[in-house]
Amino acid sequence: xxxxxxxxxxxxxxxxxxxxxxxxxxxxxxxxxxxxxxxxxxxxxxxxxxxxxxxxxxxxxxxxxxxxxxxxxxxxxxxxxxxxxxxxxxxxxxxxxxxxxxxxxxxxxxxxxxxxxxxxxxxxxxxxxxxxxxxxxxxxxxxxxxxxxxxxxxxxxxxxxxxxxxxxxxxxxxxxxxxxxxxxxxxxxxxxxxxxxxxxxxxxxxxxxxxxxxxxxxxxxxxxxxxxxxxxxxxxxxxxxxxxxxxxxxxxxxxxxxxxxxxxxxxxxxxxxxxxxxxxxxxxxxxxxxxxxxx
Amino acid sequence: xxxxxxxxxxxxxxxxxxxxxxxxxxxxxxxxxxxxxxxxxxxxxxxxxxxxxxxxxxxxxxxxxxxxxxxxxxxxxxxxxxxxxxxxxxxxxxxxxxxxxxxxxxxxxxxxxxxxxxxxxxxxxxxxxxxxxxxxxxxxxxxxxxxxxxxxxxxxxxxxxxxxxxxxxxxxxxxxxxxxxxxxxxxxxxxxxxxxxxxxxxxxxxxxxxxxxxxxxxxxxxxxxxxxxxxxxxxxxxxxxxxxxxxxxxxxxxxxxxxxxxxxxxxxxxxxxxxxxxxxxxxxxxxxxxxxxxxxxxxxxxxxxxxxxxxxxxxxxxxxxxxxxxxxxxxxxxxxxxxxxxxxxxxxxxxxxxxxxxxxxxxxxxxxxxxxxxxxxxxxxxxxxxxxxxxxxxxxxxxxxxxxxxxxxxxxxxxxxxxxxxxxxxxxxxxxxxxxxxxxx
Numbered sequence: 001x002x003x004x005x006x007x008x009x010x011x012x013x014x015x016x017x018x019x020x021x022x023x024x025x026x027x028x029x030x031x032x033x034x035x036x037x038x039x040x041x042x043x044x045x046x047x048x049x050x051x052x053x054x055x056x057x058x059x060x061x062x063x064x065x066x067x068x069x070x071x072x073x074x075x076x077x078x079x080x081x082x083x084x085x086x087x088x089x090x091x092x093x094x095x096x097x098x099x100x101x102x103x104x105x106x107x108x109x110x111x112x113x114x115x116x117x118x119x120x121x122x123x124x125x126x127x128x129x130x131x132x133x134x135x136x137x138x139x140x141x142x143x144x145x146x147x148x149x150x151x152x153x154x155x156x157x158x159x160x161x162x163x164x165x166x167x168x169x170x171x172x173x174x175x176x177x178x179x180x181x182x183x184x185x186x187x188x189x190x191x192x193x194x195x196x197x198x199x200x201x202x203x204x205x206x207x208x209x210x211x212x213x214x215x216x217x218x219x220x221x222x223x224x225x226x227x228x229x230x231x232x233x234x235x236x237x238x239x240x241x242x243x244x245x246x247x248x249x250x251x252x253x254x255x256x257x258x259x260x261x262x263x264x265x266x267x268x269x270x271x272x273x274x275x276x277x278x279x280x281x282x283x284x285x286x287x288x289x290x291x292x293x294x295x
Numbered sequence: 296x297x298x299x300x301x302x303x304x305x306x307x308x309x310x311x312x313x314x315x316x317x318x319x320x321x322x323x324x325x326x327x328x329x330x331x332x333x334x335x336x337x338x339x340x341x342x343x344x345x346x347x348x349x350x351x352x353x354x355x356x357x358x359x360x361x362x363x364x365x366x367x368x369x370x371x372x373x374x375x376x377x378x379x380x381x382x383x384x385x386x387x388x389x390x391x392x393x394x395x396x397x398x399x400x401x402x403x404x405x406x407x408x409x410x411x412x413x414x415x416x417x418x419x420x421x422x423x424x425x426x427x428x429x430x431x432x433x434x435x436x437x438x439x440x441x442x443x444x445x446x447x448x449x450x451x452x453x454x455x456x457x458x459x460x461x462x463x464x465x466x467x468x469x470x471x472x473x474x475x476x477x478x479x480x481x482x483x484x485x486x487x488x489x490x491x492x493x494x495x496x497x498x499x500x501x502x503x504x505x506x507x508x509x510x511x512x513x514x515x516x517x518x519x520x521x522x523x524x525x526x527x528x529x530x531x532x533x534x535x536x537x538x539x540x541x542x543x544x545x546x547x548x549x550x551x552x553x554x555x556x557x558x559x560x561x562x563x564x565x566x567x568x569x570x571x572x573x574x575x576x577x578x579x580x581x582x583x584x585x586x587x588x589x590x591x592x593x594x595x596x597x598x599x600x601x602x603x604x605x606x607x608x609x610x611x612x613x614x615x616x617x618x619x620x621x622x623x624x625x626x627x628x629x630x631x632x633x634x635x636x637x638x639x640x641x642x643x644x645x646x647x648x649x650x651x652x653x654x655x656x657x658x659x660x661x662x663x664x665x666x667x668x669x670x671x672x673x674x675x676x677x678x679x680x681x682x683x684x685x686x687x688x689x690x691x692x693x694x695x696x697x698x699x700x701x702x703x704x705x706x707x708x709x710x711x712x713x714x715x716x717x718x719x720x721x722x723x724x725x726x727x728x729x730x731x732x733x734x735x736x
Binding site: 037040041042043127128129130143144145147148149150235236238239240241252255256257258259260 | 371372381487496699703704732
């Protein structure tokens with residue numbers, strides 16, 4: 001006992017207790033509820049164990065898997081576009097010699113808006129009747145209003161536009177930090193050796209940036225996989241489930257239908273998606289770092 | 296309890312420029328009592344609190360602490376979380392007849408708390424709708440039913456009359472049936488500048504509109520055992536009405552994302568010919584500062600379906616008292632104040648439909664005296680509609696969950712992703728699972 005009290009465990013105890021209370025216990029409780037028919041309005045159902053029934057129902061629930069697939073697609077497209085735009089912005093700002101700080105601050109403005117507000121703004125922009133987009137197009141002769149938030153492809157694209165507008169600056173900031181940390185010597189040496197700008201970017205800048213790219217990808221993949229506010233504000237997952245993502249479905253199941261047991265089962269399956277993306281990006285991060293150290 | 300009954304007085308209330316019939320008042324001395332309350336928020340609802348709360352505090356010595364004030368759907372989520380966590384540390388909450396049955400027994404049976412003389416001041420049918428499993432769990436605040444607003448000038452235009460008669464073979468008059476609404480909506484439409492009508496297109500809103508149309512067509516959602524029976528000829532006919540208007544571009548393209556504010560503001564913008572909507576919008580529609588159709592509005596009772604019945608999906612906003620409330624006497628007094636003659640007159644002046652017969656008489660008398668022909672027409676139409684056409688949705692805890700499986704299928708059929716039959720078959724299958732899980736059969 002004396003040895004224990006003098007050991008490192010004592011110093012770790014406060015952290016362990018806090019982590020247990022705020023992370024482990026809620027996780028275990030939600031895991032337990034996923035094996036029950038727990039309804040928010042019927043607290044007694046928390047104690048009725050039904051085994052894997054919720055999971056079995058989800059396996060056969062085509063709506064859930066369509067939402068799951070759409071979330072993966074949404075994640076893949078949004079992340080790649082954010083990367084391309086973020087990288088472009090970072091490269092441009094890195095070139096600026098005057099006013100870079102001001103531009104960096106301006107670039108972060110979209111991140112400062114609450115996602116709910118972003119959803120409202122973009123819902124208004126894409127409103128078929130009074131929206132800015134259709135009124136703008138009308139000036140150019142597009143008389144018939146485009147149903148931005150009704151057509152399946154357009155609605156998902158509109159939501160993606162809002163998501164990208166709101167969060168591309170996360171990529172830009174992280175990649176700009178990476179660009180500022182790249183040593184100048186290899187770039188100057190390459191230019192002396194006759195490399196053009198594209199060759200310098202492809203063979204020197206990009207390999208140095210890749211660890212930052214994967215860190216940004218990991219952070220944003222977790223964010224986008226939990227996309228809720230913007231989608232809820234713009235379409236609520238509809239119409240006819242055309243924009244349904246995992247978290248609009250989970251939220252409706254848990255809080256509107258009050259079926260929290262089923263919602264938690266959905267959440268645990270969806271967590272595998274986040275784990276898979278995180279694992280993949282960390283694997284690529286390590287690989288990029290190793291490649292950098294070899295070179 | 297004794298304190299409450301000792302404080303009962305029978306009085307005649309005089310307020311504003313009218314006198315209502317005798318009202319049983321429920322005052323008491325509640326000095327030192329603080330009631331925690333959770334209320335529905337929003338411009339339409341908060342005016343009542345600004346007047347009634349100070350009035351109640353002044354007359355009783357009690358205090359009101361507003362814990363939450365948010366829209367009804369957010370309030371619903373919060374109360375469900377409160378139930379799950381067992382944290383029911385408030386006394387009074389806003390409620391609704393369509394939502395009340397979800398909350399189990401957290402709310403007190405007011406039959407045991409409110410004196411019969413107080414309950415006698417409310418419309419008996421509305422009290423019946425406020426009752427869940429024989430327990431009166433809410434005091435009705437105001438009732439809702441929808442009627443059809445339209446732009447009068449469209450029906451007075453000689454060209455419109457002649458062209459419509461030539462095309463459809465009958466006179467252009469405000470519609471009596473939903474088929475006529477469809478004809479006229481298509482006739483008036485000139486997209487994207489002007490549309491014949493519109494409908495709320497998602498969530499409980501469109502499910503409710505479908506429900507009332509299926510009833511008007513002579514169908515039903517459920518049989519006596521709560522087995523879904525809406526996948527029927529009446530159901531397909533009701534759904535086809537929404538589809539036809541959408542395909543004919545007689546409603547805006549984005550209508551499936553519309554909720555109540557969108558349809559209300561749309562009609563006020565002057566770009567919609569006919570609009571089925573609640574009484575509470577009447578004042579807004581006829582206010583030149585907010586509405587381009589002010590002074591040009593007609594109103595008729597909701598039209599009839601093919602079954603000869605008028606649509607009349609109805610419900611009442613209300614207030615409930617928690618079973619865990621430590622001071623039920625004070626809470627009962629506050630519930631009474633929130634739904635009293637004074638309170639209902641305040642809301643009626645804004646266009647909302649009262650739940651006390653005395654206030655119907657009073658507000659109609661007031662509007663007659665003021666010579667306000669428009670609001671007089673509004674109150675007379677809604678009074679008749681509530682008396683003769685109104686019906687509630689099934690007052691079961693599964694109503695909202697049911698609407699969440701129904702509305703995506705309605706949308707899919709309207710957008711052409713599925714046939715009406717397929718959409719209703721899918722919704723029916725899912726609804727059957729909900730009812731089976733709930734133990735109805």
